[in-house]
Amino acid sequence: MSEPLVYALIINWNGREHLADCFDSLLAGTYRNCRFMLVDNHSRDDSIAFVRERYRDPRIEILALPENLGWSGGNNRGIERALDAGADYVFLLNNDTAAAPDAIEKLVAAAEASPGYGALAPKMLLFDAPHLLNSLGIECSITGSSWDIAVGRLDGPRWNTPRKVLGVCGGAMFLRSAALRKAGLLPDFQIYLDDLDLCLRIWNAGFEIWNCPEAVIRHKFSATMGAGNRLRQKYYLNTRNRMRLVLRNFPSSQLRGVLPRMLLGELKSVGRGILDGEYWKLWGHAKAWGASLAYLPEAWRARRRYGTSARFWDQIRHDVLFFPGVELPENGWYAERSVNGEQLRPISRSATMPWEGGQLRITLVNCYPALGGAEVEVFAGGHVIARLAASERAEQTLTCPEGVLEFRAHQVFDADETGELCDFGGWLRVERA
Helix, strand or coil: CCCCCCCEEEEEEECCHHHHHHHHHCCCCCCEEEEEEEECCCCCCCCHHHHHHHHHCEEEEEEEEECCCHHHHHHHHHHHHHHHHHHHEEEEEECCEEEECCCCHHHHHHHHHCCCEEEEEEEECCEEEEEEEECCCCCEEEEEEEECCCCCECCCCCHHCCCCCECCCEEEEEEHHHHHHHHCCEEECCCHHHHHHHHHHHCCCCCCEEEEEEEEEECCCCCCCCCHHHHHHHHHHHHHHHHHHHHHHHHHHHHHHHHHHHHHHHHHHHHHHHHHCHHHHHHHHHHHHHHHHHHHHHHHHHHHHHHCCCCCCCCCCCCCCCCCCCCCCEECCCCCEEEEEEEEEECCCEEEEEEEEEEEEEEEECHHHHHHHEEEEECCCCCEEEEEECCCEEEEEEEEECEEEEEEEECECHHHHHHHCCEECEEEEEEEE
């Protein structure tokens, strides 16, 4: 029996600096019946020439688009080409990803074992901090706001059990061709929430969506929204597309309850914008509502064409209106904050810092004594030079040579228990004595 044919589509626009990591990892994969397509959105940085010259592998194809069609438009062209070529599965990948050697093999095995799966979400890790999660699927609130499951959390065994999820992050999206033929392609949202829109239609088409933690992808994820006009455009598109998502896909039986919650969310967002002095957000919301009213005929056509159902409704989050947020560490350190009048910096499982040499004072504070003691070891040159353990607070002064210090936590305080956004190993202050 022949292996199913997988088409991996690498969407690209002026991303030449990422392509070696991406293609090198894919070509080292263990799954053999796979083709790789560079879907190039009219790049001007010699991306196409780079791939042609570096890779002579006959499994690689190049789809050079005559203009930039965006993430959805470019991927749709690639999907159409893959379906015409007889692909059993289509794997959408951002150009700034790298796949584990057995990632595609694991995805195919999971999909073949469960024909009712229309899409699978691999485990996505941060590229330069692979101990932190990027995505295990997508969640969505009743207002249409969506976010990656477990983003910024520490990876570990607790995340390795497959589970049903609402959607798949478009950065690494494994799709069954039969589901695409029933649910259609990606919508024209320009950017943001197009991946989730497709996933909701896959649910409506009678399929399920699960994650596949055995399949690992690293992604150069950024949590920033940018600044200036770029920030304003992102904010507007996110707001507009939330409304499009709801209008196109949420079941009719639920809309009467959804619309008041959406109005409440809009009022809160506008109020926060006023309080923060970000008055441009008011214009963003006004434009989004105007655009949504104009979009009603298109939304109605989508509902009639693809249908709606309540098959996914039990996965919609009713307890929050918007994405709770994410904070990512830098060299293992989170942003400084005040605890009982003391300035401290939380660390992840470990953190590093350069030291100029001389005496330093290290303070460890346990902000969650009910969850157990905090313990941190300090390393210099690969050797332990100090241990701090605190039921509430510990302090130690020592002399260290110049070099890099590493702080390793013995216990991680889980965000589900602390109510924080992240998993912390301890709260530290490091200063010259």
